[in-house]
Amino acid sequence: MAWLESHQEIDNHPKLSLLISLTKSSKNECIGILHRLWWWTLSYAENGYLGKYNPLAITTFLSIEEVFYSHLITSGWIDDDNYIHDWWDYVGRFLQVKYKHKPEKWQEIKALYDNRKNRSNNRSKNRQGVSSKNYKPNITNITDITEQNITIPYLEIITDLNSKVSKNYKPTKNTKDLINARIKEGFTFEDFQKVHSNMSAKWKHDPKMEQYLRPSTLYNASKFEGYLNTRVSLSDQGKISPLLDKSQRVFQDFIKEQGDKNAERNQI
Known part of the structure; x- marks a missing residue:
């Protein structure tokens, strides 16, 4: 059985607040889904990379809609390149112990992490390398900005x-x-x-x-x-047949008509 670190700071983490806001779910629901995502990842994508799986497979396991998966990315729990955010910090030591007798496997996983870290550092350097002296703001596009x-x-x-x-x-x-x-x-x-x-x-x-x-x-x-503002009938939703839906509307119209007639009699 594998153990996964879970810090108490998650309860008040800004990313959790954003996920709650995006999904309109409760805090307990979001925390539960996050932990189930991590458990699934540990079992099926232990290097933290989700890109080899169709998001539908993951959302089906988690019993959530696909849009929830995109909210996990937007709120920062899954990185844009489909890695679980900070996954190495949580399971790196566990994987090292797990594969201590399989050094080739351990080096394969570690190399994947190192390459990803290097790419991230290079992107940061490239962003910092833009000289402020050469930067000229486009005043005409302030509205667009x-x-x-x-x-x-x-x-x-x-x-x-x-x-x-x-x-x-x-x-x-x-x-x-x-x-x-x-x-x-x-x-x-x-x-x-x-x-x-x-x-x-x-x-x-x-x-x-x-x-x-x-x-x-x-x-x-x-x-x-x-x-x-389109009206969606029960038959549109597949809950009853179109014929039954039509008869139901006729019956409702009949009841309304009778009610109007009774109201007129009472006024007389």
């Missing part, structure tokens, strides 16, 4: 779309432009989620309409708000 400082969850939005329409769209420039335009109009991440849910329920099982479950259609300026 200000807008770029607004964090727009492009990846989270596309991941949520893919999970609901069973596609593999990417956050391309055109898609980002559409998302950016809707965000500027005041729409939120939750609005995008609602559009994905509404139109997936409406079109996903319709051969003629399924093709329109794509960013260029869903995020269209003249359509987005309408999709956001």
Whole structure:
């Protein structure tokens, strides 16, 4: 049995607060999911690299939606290159003991860590190597710079779309432009989620309409708000048959009509 270090500082860590904010989950849920992620990694990706696995395999094990995985990256628990953040600090000693009789395996794991550390150091040096004397701010693009400082969850939005329409769209420039335009109009991440849910329920099982479950259609300026406010019936959600759903609406209309007639009689 392997033991994994878990520090009490995690309870009030800023990254945990960000994860809670992004996922709208409780602190207990987030801490539990993080530990299950670490346990899974120790069993199936002990070098800390998750890139060889489809995120769906990981999220299925964790019983979370794929968008949660992207939130783990955004909040810094998983690095951009798909390594568990600071994984070596937590399990380095354990792996060294585990493979003390298999030096080749230990050197393989250590070399992977050393190479990654060197790449990280080189990136830092390159950033520091930009001379401030040669830097000339582009005053004409101050508005653009200000807008770029607004964090727009492009990846989270596309991941949520893919999970609901069973596609593999990417956050391309055109898609980002559409998302950016809707965000500027005041729409939120939750609005995008609602559009994905509404139109997936409406079109996903319709051969003629399924093709329109794509960013260029869903995020269209003249359509987005309408999709956001689309009524989704029980039959759209697959909870009852279309025929039963229609009969239910007829019955509800009948009850409403009778209620209106009774109200008129009472007034007389």
